[in-house]
Amino acid sequence: MMKGKIQIELDEKQIEFLIKCIDISQSIESITPDKSEVELIRELTNIHEDIQETKLGSDVYYDLN
Numbered sequence: 675m676m677k678g679k680i681q682i683e684l685d686e687k688q689i690e691f692l693i694k695c696i697d698i699s700q701s702i703e704s705i706t707p708d709k710s711e712v713e714l715i716r717e718l719t720n721i722h723e724d725i726q727e728t729k730l731g732s733d734v735y736y737d738l739n
Contacts, residue, residue, distance in 0.1 A: 686725050693722045 684692070696715055699705060707715060 689718060689721055689725065692718055 696718070
C-alpha cells in the first residue's frame with residue numbers, strides 16, 4: 675500500500691463533481707471522515723467556493739439551512 679502523497683490535477687468540472695459526490699454521500703450515509711479526509715474536503719470546498727465566486731462574482735450567498 676502506498677504511504678506517500680499522490681498529486682493529481684483536476685479541472686473545475688471535476689472539482690464540482692467531487693463536491694456533489696461528497697454532499698450526496700454525507701446526506702445519504704452517516705460518514706465520519708478522519709482528519710486527513712476532513713482536510714481534503716475543506717480544501718476542495720475552498721477551491722469550489724473560489725470557482726463559484728469567479729463564475730458568479732462576489733455576490734455569492736450560501737443557504738446554510
